[in-house]
Amino acid sequence: MITGKTSQGYEFTVDPAMLREWKFVKAIRRAESSDKGQRFIGTIDLITLFLGEEQADKLAEEVAAKNDGHASVDAMYQVVIEIFDICKEQNYEIKK
Secondary structure (H helix, E strand, O other): OOOEEEOOEEEEEEOHHHOHHHHHHHHHHHHHOOOHHHHHHHHHHHHHHHHHHHHHHHHHHHHHHHHOOOOOHHHHHHHHHHHHHHHHHHHHHHHO
């Protein structure tokens, strides 16, 4: 498992196998879509697949607490991208 903490203090645990999961890769593609509907759905799928329901809900609460009670799709996406980058770094270190 990969564990870490973002620059905003969000703690997380991720299964490194998820980084290679087909559904996860598809969710990334949708989350980066120019179509707002696809981006919304993709971001939800991405966060849920990556962190699991429990951690995703906790993250949404923490993001909302730091953003006047709202966890926007953009704010959630930015945190998940940071978590993804941390995981890629740690996964590389694990493979050494």
